[in-house]
Amino acid sequence: MSTTTISRPRQRNGANPPAPRRGSSTKRTTAGGGLASKLTVNGLLIIGCAYMVVPVLWLVFASTKNAADLYGTSAYAFGSFSLFDNIAAVAQQDNGLFFRWLANSVLYAGVGAVFGGLISVMAGYAFDKFQFRGKDTLFGFVLVGVLIPNTATVLPMYMLASVFGITNTIWAILIPVLCNPFSVYLARVYSASYVPGETLEAARVDGAGPIRSFFSLGLPMMMPGYITIALFQFVGVWNNFMLPLVMLQDQRLLPVSVGISIWQGYSVPQPEFTPMVITGSLLSILPLLVAFILLQRFWKSGLTAGSVK
Template identity: 55%
Template sequence: MTTLAPERRPRRAQHRGAPGPRTSPRRPWTLSRAAVNGALVLATTYTLLPLGWLLTATAKNTGDLLAGNTLTPTNWHLGDNLHQLATTGDGIYFRWYLNSLLYAGIGALLCALVCVSAGYAFHVHTFPGKEKLFALVLLGVLVPTTALALPMYLLASRLHLVNTFWAVFLPSLVNPFGVYLARVFSAGYLPGEILEAARIDGAGELRTFRSIGLPMLTPGFVTIFLFQFTAIWNNFFLPLVMLSDNHLFPVSLGLYSWNAQTHAFPEYYPLVVSGSLLAVLPLIAAFITLQRHWKAGLTAGSVK
């Protein structure tokens, strides 16, 4: 006698609320594309608004500036303001401009070279007291530059450098943060195999640094140069302490001296605004021109 096997029925799901296809959690509206783009637009507008105000205020005369009519599209006096800027004080403004270019351009270039050389030496070479000396460099990073103005003034007075070009130029050649940054770049961009191959080929340490190390550290060199150029160009307190001859003033201190006279001579207002606009241009030009070198030096010193 045969028995029929019971018909197998599919098991029911033990949990009726079995999960279906997974769906990504809904993002809050604050992280939506429209909200993020709107926040970026607001941040960009907030950042560029002072520059836009400066562009329009440069073309206004004294009456418009005092009346607050800087954003109105009428009453342009740009040519008159630039002519007055070039002729006031026998063109003293462009003397200040040249001084700033010398202080910032040459000072930042030499400072970047010194920092890259020191950072390269800290990374590549081994010498007694190396880490202690580097710790002293890091200690210099913590000291604000304004706290060093008075000691540097006393030192410059002993060396009879006060109220000279060197009183402002020489301190700009030292940047402890640049040395630290150069060592970080050296650790990231200088493979030890390449340096060892150069030594095996008979290259000396100076030749190795000049032909291999320095080209590969171009991004670090440019970074330190831009940082130091901006710091020297905007430097105000040190020239204020060191200089009394207005022919040696940088543009920042010169504009400050004009701005201090606007209460007695309101005609200096357009000069200060126009000079401030021209003073921004080298910083913009430096960043736009040198930004392509940030990646250009990554493999410039590599060997086949």
């Protein structure tokens, strides 16, 4: 019995080319879509950075100009390098009143950051870890307070300050900044992210009370969140304008934001005030830059709280 072997015919070169792999087109599409998304995201980031950095750059260039250079040179060109002359003029105006305004802003913002941030952290910690009657209702009022703009509360606070006779005093500014609804909300988020309930339960077993547990365990664990809240409080109080404008009449108690606005009003009939307004604005942002640079390792970690479970 013979066996016949059938051989497959040879393929000519170029005939029946191998079919392309199915994944290659998908990879090209994914690569094209990834490139487009990167360009979009980076473009938006560049626009956002320019929106924030360009005014500061203009402030740096303009602070080197005198009143004539401000209107006779390009916006982003150095003037006659009158920066030190402008600083000297700011220091000499009204016997150095600008630096009194700067010290007032540091006082108001510092108290609001340190003590106001601590109160907010304590409140957020209590809302997260404690169980008490009306907890959800009270926290609902906190969320409502987040939605109310600060300018809408200025007049009611002025009425209350008038009743207690503390208008035109530093207490009219310090007391309202001791607590912020948004900071309380953030503190509750940080407490849920940083402080595990098992650690507090172990502390209770060891005999630690609620206050000791907070200051010995809760607050150190929430320190990145506390620093972040304190920075938000510092910036918010530093930029606060309406509250001191309504509460204070004594110029020696004004913060730098209101003081510069007064000089801005003087610059309309007296153009020589314009370089001082610009230079004072540049000097007024230096404390904010110093605070963010010194505390950046804390607020960078605090901003990512709750992003990873």
